[in-house]
Amino acid sequence: MTDTRNSVTTSRGRGRLTRREVLAGAAGAIGAAAVTPVAGQQAIDTTRRPGRGPNEIDQRSPFVTPQRDPSATSSRTPLQDLRGTITPADLHFERHHGGVPEIDPDRYELMIHGLVGRPRIFSLADLKRFPSTSRICFLECSGNLRRGSPETLPQMVCGLTSQTEWTGVGLSTLLREVGASPDATWFLAEGQDAAVMTRSIPMEKAFDDAMVVYAQNGDALMPGNGYPARLLLPGWEGNSSVKWLRRIELADQPFMTREETSKYTDPLGDGSTVRQFSFVMDARSIITDPAYPRVIEPGWHEIRGLAWSGRGRIARVDVSTDGGATWQAADLQEPVLDKAHVRFRYLWNWPGGPGEIMSRATDETGYVQPTWEALRAARGPRTRYHQNPITSWTIDDDGRVLFGAERLRS
Amino acid sequence: MSGGRGAVATVVGLVIWAAFGFSVAGTLAAGQQRASSAPLPDTFDFGHSATPEEIARLDIDVMPDGTGLPQGSGTVAEGARTWAQSCSGCHGPEGEGATAAPLVGRDPDSRRVTVGNYWPHATTLYDYINRAMPRDAPGTLTPDQVYGLVAWVLSQNAIVGEDAVMNAESLPTVVMPARDRFVPDDRRGGPEVR
Numbered sequence: 018m019t020d021t022r023n024s025v026t027t028s029r030g031r032g033r034l035t036r037r038e039v040l041a042g043a044a045g046a047i048g049a050a051a052v053t054p055v056a057g058q059q060a061i062d063t064t065r066r067p068g069r070g071p072n073e074i075d076q077r078s079p080f081v082t083p084q085r086d087p088s089a090t091s092s093r094t095p096l097q098d099l100r101g102t103i104t105p106a107d108l109h110f111e112r113h114h115g116g117v118p119e120i121d122p123d124r125y126e127l128m129i130h131g132l133v134g135r136p137r138i139f140s141l142a143d144l145k146r147f148p149s150t151s152r153i154c155f156l157e158c159s160g161n162l163r164r165g166s167p168e169t170l171p172q173m174v175c176g177l178t179s180q181t182e183w184t185g186v187g188l189s190t191l192l193r194e195v196g197a198s199p200d201a202t203w204f205l206a207e208g209q210d211a212a213v214m215t216r217s218i219p220m221e222k223a224f225d226d227a228m229v230v231y232a233q234n235g236d237a238l239m240p241g242n243g244y245p246a247r248l249l250l251p252g253w254e255g256n257s258s259v260k261w262l263r264r265i266e267l268a269d270q271p272f273m274t275r276e277e278t279s280k281y282t283d284p285l286g287d288g289s290t291v292r293q294f295s296f297v298m299d300a301r302s303i304i305t306d307p308a309y310p311r312v313i314e315p316g317w318h319e320i321r322g323l324a325w326s327g328r329g330r331i332a333r334v335d336v337s338t339d340g341g342a343t344w345q346a347a348d349l350q351e352p353v354l355d356k357a358h359v360r361f362r363y364l365w366n367w368p369g370g371p372g373e374i375m376s377r378a379t380d381e382t383g384y385v386q387p388t389w390e391a392l393r394a395a396r397g398p399r400t401r402y403h404q405n406p407i408t409s410w411t412i413d414d415d416g417r418v419l420f421g422a423e424r425l426r427s
Numbered sequence: 428m429s430g431g432r433g434a435v436a437t438v439v440g441l442v443i444w445a446a447f448g449f450s451v452a453g454t455l456a457a458g459q460q461r462a463s464s465a466p467l468p469d470t471f472d473f474g475h476s477a478t479p480e481e482i483a484r485l486d487i488d489v490m491p492d493g494t495g496l497p498q499g500s501g502t503v504a505e506g507a508r509t510w511a512q513s514c515s516g517c518h519g520p521e522g523e524g525a526t527a528a529p530l531v532g533r534d535p536d537s538r539r540v541t542v543g544n545y546w547p548h549a550t551t552l553y554d555y556i557n558r559a560m561p562r563d564a565p566g567t568l569t570p571d572q573v574y575g576l577v578a579w580v581l582s583q584n585a586i587v588g589e590d591a592v593m594n595a596e597s598l599p600t601v602v603m604p605a606r607d608r609f610v611p612d613d614r615r616g617g618p619e620v621r
Contacts, residue, residue, distance in 0.1 A: 139474035213558040275555035382616030
């Protein structure tokens with residue numbers, strides 16, 4: 018007990034400042050000095066006072082406060098605050114259906130059974146002993162569009178997408194271990210949450226690139242992303258990458274669970290038929306800067322954003338700065354990975370005056386991100402999932418950047 | 428639950444899905460996502476064999492042909508009592524109008540997604556209620572209670588009569604109004620927007 022207390026004291030003594038201390042110190046320095054700050058000089062002269070020493074775990078600068086935007090069922094990644102393609106684990110979006118369970122890794126088990134020769138139960142340690150593999154890919158909820166008002170952040174437009182370097186074991190390795198039957202055409206993935214989430218997945222995906230992952234950006238999975246282990250189906254709607262995975266059952270037919278019948282299905286334009294097992298996420302992009310709530314000045318701006326496709330690599334991203342009348346190719350940041358977020362950039366000299374900027378992704382299959390009107394024409398007005406329309410930001414006379422909500426009306 | 432099967436609906440379903448290319452390559456060692464290029468041993472012998480008891484403890488799913496349905500039964504009247512006690516707080520006394528999405532309605536043109544106009548399989552009701560409802564105490568209902576709730580929800584949607592009894596034999600025979608609405612995903616990439 019004493020040791021613990023000393024340890025905490027020592028940790029503080031080594032210089033970990035809380036945000037309150039930093040801000041209070043800054044205010045105090047300004048008040049005491051009462052001199053005009055020199056350009057580039059901090060309120061506390063950092064050259065005249067030693068900073069904190071090494072500590073156990075770093076945290077963001079008190080001046081940097083990116084936050085997910087939580088609702089009752091999800092929390093959205095702050096796309097406008099991020100510069101690269103990897104999402105910090107604590108900012109990865111969440112979508113869950115029965116809350117986040119707290120699972121003891123020492124009691125965790127994954128059972129694989131059904132049409133297999135050797136039904137088997139693996140502990141977390143067992144999973145980690147198998148040959149491992151890593152993959153960088155995006156994960157996106159298929160309900161990832163809010164049409165909103167002009168005062169809508171990128172995070173709110175489509176913050177239910179994130180990217181991670183996942184590490185785990187190939188599902189095909191586990192299926193080989195249990196002796197999967199060639200008669201199996203589907204498998205059920207089941208979670209250990211209060212929703213006991215279940216989805217049926219074609220075996221084709223299992224042998225293609227499905228994984229059971231236990232690491233997120235090299236660290237253990239975050240609880241909201243399936244700790245200690247989840248299914249990962251690259252390029253497919255997030256719901257199918259079942260978290261807190263406890264059971265896989267092989268069968269010769271889909272199980273027709275609630276989440277693949279009454280949910281995550283797409284009523285089509287004829288008013289009667291419904292698209293089912295629509296797993297793949299179509300190509301999409303969004304400009305993350307400049308975006309609401311920024312106010313920009315005339316002159317040079319680098320238009321920046323993200324593009325991705327569940328069907329492979331992004332082939333190109335085009336940017337329009339005149340509301341879609343003309344399009345120019347943006348630069349893509351290497352490496353352009355398969356089923357992964359890619360950064361695009363386009364240098365733009367804003368002359369002032371009203372304008373509208375937008376991006377359009379094309380993937381290696383030749384699929385071009387559609388307009389809202391084209392999506393509606395293809396599917397009718399009732400489809401709610403898999404909405405990937407071109408989105409825009411308008412700029413008014415004062416340089417205020419607003420979400421192009423008008424383009425998503427009707 | 429993938430034990431015995433053989434209902435007609437299942438066969439029809441299999442033909443439809445097979446036609447759309449969800450077949451699996453026979454090989455078990457494709458392993459595209461495996462990092463090592465070294466040959467795998469026949470078995471790593473990690474983990475332990477799952478006993479029938481261990482499988483039965485977790486294997487709660489119910490398939491469209493009824494595989495996985497437990498013993499027990501429930502009537503519409505019994506379901507109504509359970510509904511009032513455990514479900515109406517969120518779903519409303521008649522199955523619509525409270526905080527949860529409406530469950531009752533047969534109009535296929537309605538934008539309201541209900542059991543009567545959108546759910547293709549009655550067995551899904553058993554599976555879902557049993558695993559995830561009620562939200563504040565999932566997994567606590569007995570098989571008789573779940574069967575009763577399924578009967579009541581189906582009755583509210585005028586899919587079965589008020590005298591219906593749901594059990595492992597009767598439930599898989601219920602034909603849902605939305606059974607034929609569902610079609611496989613026809614998006615394939617390429618230039619066409621679908």
